Each structure stands twice: as structure tokens, then as C-alpha cells.
Amino acid sequence: xxxxxxxxxxxxxxxxxxxxxxxxxxxxxxxxxxxxxxxxxxxxxxxxxxxxxxxxxxxxxxxxxxxxxxxxxxxxxxxxxxxxxxxxxxxxxxxxxxxxxxxxxxxxxxxxxxxxxxxxxxxxxxxxxxxxxxxxxxxxxxxxxxxxxxxxxxxxxxxxxxxxxxxxxx
Numbered sequence: 001x002x003x004x005x006x007x008x009x010x011x012x013x014x015x016x017x018x019x020x021x022x023x024x025x026x027x028x029x030x031x032x033x034x035x036x037x038x039x040x041x042x043x044x045x046x047x048x049x050x051x052x053x054x055x056x057x058x059x060x061x062x063x064x065x066x067x068x069x070x071x072x073x074x075x076x077x078x079x080x081x082x083x084x085x086x087x088x089x090x091x092x093x094x095x096x097x098x099x100x101x102x103x104x105x106x107x108x109x110x111x112x113x114x115x116x117x118x119x120x121x122x123x124x125x126x127x128x129x130x131x132x133x134x135x136x137x138x139x140x141x142x143x144x145x146x147x148x149x150x151x152x153x154x155x156x157x158x159x160x161x162x163x164x165x166x167x168x169x170x
Contacts, residue, residue, distance in 0.1 A: 008168040010052060015041045015141045016159035027097055030061065030143055030158035033073075033151045038100030038144035040078060041160070045138050052166035058129040059115055062157040063149045067117045071147035075128075075160065076109035079136030090140075100144060109142055117147060125157065131165075 015028035028041035059075050080090035092105045100106065115128040141160050145151065151158050 003169050006168045006170060007165050010164040010166065013044060013162040013164075014159065015044075015161060017155040019155045020159065021156050022159070026140075028141055028143075028160060029097070030151060030160070031155045032064070032153045033143060033145045033158070035145055035148050035150055036103075038103070038106065038142060040094060040097055040100065041141040042097040043080070043138050043140050046134065046136070048137065052164035053133050053135055054165050054167070055132050055134055055162045056129065056165055057112060057132055057160065057162050058127065059113070059143075059160045060125055060127045060158065061115055062125055062152040062154065063117075063122050063147070064152045065149045066120050066122050067147050067149045069117055069120050071117045071149075072114040073126075073151075074106075074114045074144045074146055075112050076106055076142040076144070077112055077132070077134065078109050078140040078142050079134075080138045082137060090138075097140075100142060103144070106142070106144055114146075122149075123152060123157075134162075 013025040016024045017031045018027045026042040026044040078091045082088040091108045113130045
């Protein structure tokens with residue numbers, strides 16, 4: 001008899017500013033992220049137990065001023081091999097929830113996608129999403145604002161979340 005494989009969504013992980021209305025899983029201070037600058041979230045330990053490898057990601061931002069069509073805000077996953085503060089042998093040496101020290105620090109991270117500016121207007125939510133496989137124990141989300149405009153200072157308008165979507169055989 002054939003089995004069915006269902007998607008069984010689990011608890012969503014929120015990477016948002018500390019002052020956001022949504023309670024954070026890990027602090028991610030995207031608010032007011034400047035042009036040509038990046039920021040990393042706090043590290044999140046996915047644990048050693050049985051956890052999903054498949055995650056749906058969704059990123060959302062708003063610009064403080066009118067952005068240029070086609071510019072991007074790029075998202076990466078930084079991994080490390082243990083549950084220590086930022087883990088053992090992280091993908092770069094920038095440390096914890098800090099600004100990205102140089103664009104070259106993105107080279108060894110895992111690019112997952114971009115929000116592409118699709119409307120030349122400030123204070124409009126722009127969103128991108130996708131699916132990724134995470135096998136590392138500890139992760140950080142990293143954003144790089146490749147546009148010429150800063151993100152809004154509104155803490156509820158910029159963030160990122162991961163929803164585990166493991167397969168369940170029935």
C-alpha cells in the first residue's frame with residue numbers, strides 16, 4: 001500500500017527587531033539599515049534533535065525614501081557547527097548580531113534570495129520568499145541592503161521568518 005507524504009508545518013521562527021510587536025525568536029535589527037550596508041541576526045540554535053531540514057523563508061522590508069526599481073535587499077544564511085554563542089567555525093568572523101564589516105564578508109555565506117524593488121515608493125511593503133534546506137545546527141540571517149536608500153525606522157515593517165515544513169509520511 002502506498003504512503004502519502006504531507007507537509008506538516010511547525011512553529012515559525014521570527015527574526016525581527018527587538019522592539020517589534022511580533023515576539024522574536026532571534027533579534028534582527030533590520031530597521032533603519034542603511035544603503036550599501038548589512039546586518040546579521042542573533043544566532044539561533046536549531047538543536048541536535050530531530051528537526052526539519054526544509055524551511056519556507058519570507059523576508060519583508062519598507063524603504064524610508066523612494067528606492068530605485070530593480071535594486072535589491074539580499075538575504076543570506078550564516079551557519080556554524082555548534083550551539084555556542086555564534087558557534088564553532090562560523091562562515092565568517094563578523095561575530096554575533098552585528099553589522100556586516102565589509103561586502104566581502106558575504107562571500108562564504110549561503111545566498112538564499114533577494115527582495116527586488118518593484119515599486120519606486122517609500123513605505124510600501126516589499127516581500128520575497130522561497131524554500132531552503134538547512135542542515136547546520138546554528139544559523140544567523142544576514143541582510144545586505146544593495147540599494148541606494150535606507151530601510152524605514154518602523155520596527156514592525158522589516159523582518160524575516162522561517163517556517164519549518166518537514167515531510168510527514170502517513
